[in-house]
Amino acid sequence: MESITVKPPIVQIRNLSKSYRRGSQDIPVLMDINFDIGEGDFIALMGPSGSGKSTLLNLLAGIDKADSGQIMIGGVDITSLSETELAGWRSANIGFIFQFYNLIPVLTAFENVELPLLLTRLSRKERREHVETALRLVNLADRMDHYPSQLSGGQQQRVAIARAIITDPVILVADEPTGDLDKVSAIEILNFIDRLNHEFGKTVIMVTHDPRAAEKARLIRHLDKGVLSSG
Amino acid sequence: MFFLTMIIRNAFRHKMRTILTIVGVAIAVLAFGLLRTLVGLWYLGVESSSATRLVTRNSISLVFTLPISYKDRISRVRGIEAVSWGNWFGGVYIDPKNFFPNFAVEPKSYLELYPEFVLSPDQKAAFLLDRKGAVAGRKLAAKYGWKVGDQITLKGTIFPGQWDFILRSIYRGAQKSTDETQFFFHWDYLNETLKKTVPRRADQVGYYMIGVSRPDQAAEVAVSVDRLFRNSLAETLTETEKAFQLGFVSMTEAIMIAIKIVSYVVIVIIMAVAANTMAMTARERLGEYATMKTLGFGARHIAVLVFGESVIISAVGGGMGVLLTFPAAHWIKTALSQYFPIFSVSASTVCLEMLAALIVGVVAALFPTWRGATIGIADGLRRIG
Ligand SMILES: Nc1ncnc2c1ncn2[C@@H]1O[C@H](COP(=O)(O)OP(=O)(O)OP(=O)(O)O)[C@@H](O)[C@H]1O
Ligand SMILES: [Mg+2]
Numbered sequence: 001m002e003s004i005t006v007k008p009p010i011v012q013i014r015n016l017s018k019s020y021r022r023g024s025q026d027i028p029v030l031m032d033i034n035f036d037i038g039e040g041d042f043i044a045l046m047g048p049s050g051s052g053k054s055t056l057l058n059l060l061a062g063i064d065k066a067d068s069g070q071i072m073i074g075g076v077d078i079t080s081l082s083e084t085e086l087a088g089w090r091s092a093n094i095g096f097i098f099q100f101y102n103l104i105p106v107l108t109a110f111e112n113v114e115l116p117l118l119l120t121r122l123s124r125k126e127r128r129e130h131v132e133t134a135l136r137l138v139n140l141a142d143r144m145d146h147y148p149s150q151l152s153g154g155q156q157q158r159v160a161i162a163r164a165i166i167t168d169p170v171i172l173v174a175d176e177p178t179g180d181l182d183k184v185s186a187i188e189i190l191n192f193i194d195r196l197n198h199e200f201g202k203t204v205i206m207v208t209h210d211p212r213a214a215e216k217a218r219l220i221r222h223l224d225k226g227v228l229s230s231g
Numbered sequence: 232m233f234f235l236t237m238i239i240r241n242a243f244r245h246k247m248r249t250i251l252t253i254v255g256v257a258i259a260v261l262a263f264g265l266l267r268t269l270v271g272l273w274y275l276g277v278e279s280s281s282a283t284r285l286v287t288r289n290s291i292s293l294v295f296t297l298p299i300s301y302k303d304r305i306s307r308v309r310g311i312e313a314v315s316w317g318n319w320f321g322g323v324y325i326d327p328k329n330f331f332p333n334f335a336v337e338p339k340s341y342l343e344l345y346p347e348f349v350l351s352p353d354q355k356a357a358f359l360l361d362r363k364g365a366v367a368g369r370k371l372a373a374k375y376g377w378k379v380g381d382q383i384t385l386k387g388t389i390f391p392g393q394w395d396f397i398l399r400s401i402y403r404g405a406q407k408s409t410d411e412t413q414f415f416f417h418w419d420y421l422n423e424t425l426k427k428t429v430p431r432r433a434d435q436v437g438y439y440m441i442g443v444s445r446p447d448q449a450a451e452v453a454v455s456v457d458r459l460f461r462n463s464l465a466e467t468l469t470e471t472e473k474a475f476q477l478g479f480v481s482m483t484e485a486i487m488i489a490i491k492i493v494s495y496v497v498i499v500i501i502m503a504v505a506a507n508t509m510a511m512t513a514r515e516r517l518g519e520y521a522t523m524k525t526l527g528f529g530a531r532h533i534a535v536l537v538f539g540e541s542v543i544i545s546a547v548g549g550g551m552g553v554l555l556t557f558p559a560a561h562w563i564k565t566a567l568s569q570y571f572p573i574f575s576v577s578a579s580t581v582c583l584e585m586l587a588a589l590i591v592g593v594v595a596a597l598f599p600t601w602r603g604a605t606i607g608i609a610d611g612l613r614r615i616g
Binding site: 061096098104105107114119180210 | 240607615
């Protein structure tokens with residue numbers, strides 16, 4: 001008997017496989033992945049290009065469908081959810097940070113952060129308060145009315161971080177969040193993500209090529225040709 | 232509210248593209264409206280012809296005439312209240328491009344049969360008394376600056392020579408749809424001149440106009456009249472005025488149908504253009520739609536964005552097209568008054584114009600909406616960067 005007092009992992013991946021069809025050929029991308037993530041962990045997923053990192057991240061964030069296997073998150077098997085259920089589940093449980101920020105160009109920083117809250121029952125006033133808090137957290141309170149094109153890459157990524165945490169999700173997924181940034185901005189962004197993990201207890205799953213980024217993580221997993229290894 | 236703001240900002244992201252689309256829709260809607268008005272007016276002209284008036288002509292063709300002697304036999308047919316007769320004169324005023332309809336008619340019976348031509352009593356009396364007197368419609372007189380008492384000379388095409396008339400009256404239409412561009416004069420003047428110059432063409436009538444007391448008698452009277460002259464030298468064909476006009480312009484009806492088709496083709500073309508623009512726009516935004524879906528938005532929201540943008544653009548274009556229809560119609564009325572004495576845009580045409588614009592907007596949004604709504608999130612996100 002080992003430590004029974006340990007909380008069950010927040011993410012449990014069992015026998016997960018995914019392949020893409022190209023013409024008549026099946027190209028396996030993920031092969032029989034088994035993998036747990038504890039609540040409050042900060043995991044870096046590394047590996048060569050094309051190894052399936054983004055695919056794995058998308059599967060456990062519920063924006064892609066697996067061929068077989070199970071993904072239990074917080075006790076819910078998300079592979080069994082319908083498209084609509086999955087959309088609701090995502091908006092409540094996952095915060096997304098992308099390599100290219102993925103802000104909506106016609107919306108201001110404020111409106112971009114407000115966007116996920118439109119799917120909640122919050123009043124206009126409550127939304128405003130939440131958004132202002134989030135933007136203050138990423139030091140952008142003075143840039144609320146700027147459009148993405150009026151912000152630097154690092155500032156845009158900070159807006160994206162504010163958007164990712166606005167619904168207070170348990171898990172943050174980040175796909176190469178510093179991949180498009182200069183060194184200084186990259187460090188700044190990593191510090192924010194680190195803070196969200198430390199101070200706010202968010203579970204962070206981050207795909208990265210950058211060893212400096214990986215250093216911030218408590219755990220590094222390597223993916224190579226669809227097979228996961230630790231260390 | 233949030234979505235409306237987003238839709239409007241999206242619509243003006245590519246200002247040039249949006250403006251060109253709006254202008255395209257506006258012009259298409261304008262063209263559609265003007266063509267529909269033209270067709271509508273033509274049918275209105277046919278419809279405004281009376282159901283209690285018959286026209287008797289030579290059964291072979293309109294260019295063959297009937298003897299004046301038929302007049303008495305026709306007027307004895309039961310159910311007939313009045314008989315008048317006339318010839319299409321085809322005179323030209325100064326220049327052949329000055330087209331307006333002109334006829335030689337038997338004045339007294341003609342005016343009784345056509346009460347929609349309103350003459351003031353003293354002008355009417357003066358006209359009836361003057362063998363060389365003529366009457367012109369109000370619009371026609373205004374166009375050439377004619378006043379009562381003016382001498383007007385027409386150059387005959389069917390009846391060669393210079394024909395002088397004195398304008399004795401200017402009529403106005405009893406209804407808005409009454410043609411105010413006609414010109415008519417005494418048939419006797421034509422006939423007596425012909426007796427001297429080309430006797431073999433005298434005493435010939437282009438058509439008889441017959442008034443019956445009740446519309447339901449028209450068919451029976453027509454048959455009776457034609458039976459009278461069966462096997463005679465000039466057999467007759469009697470039709471209601473409406474049928475006569477339709478026959479007279481059966482070629483024009485083919486043109487009207489063609490115009491109708493063209494009016495729809497214009498809309499279909501702009502539909503294809505708008506659909507292409509919207510598809511291009513949506514393709515550029517697939518990444519954004521995928522991002523929104525990642526955040527939990529559904530196909531429904533994407534549809535609102537795409538439809539909203541498409542419908543707003545075509546509604547603005549449609550609105551502009553409708554607004555332009557009125558000055559354009561006014562211009563046509565002024566510049567081409569001899570062909571279009573009335574050219575007013577009806578309420579139903581305006582409704583059709585807006586409907587056409589709306590359909591353009593909806594159809595243009597169909598494919599992009601389907602694309603944006605069905606694209607997998609992972610696929611859409613891959614398009615960014
Ligand atoms: N929609 C798709 N259709 C076909 N093949 C795909 C599709 N998406 C991904 N792949 C393939 O799956 C493999 C893994 O892709 P993935 O994006 O997960 O790699 P990655 O590890 O994130 O690479 P990178 O570091 O370059 O981002 C690649 O070989 C890729 O070509
Ligand atoms: Mg990747």
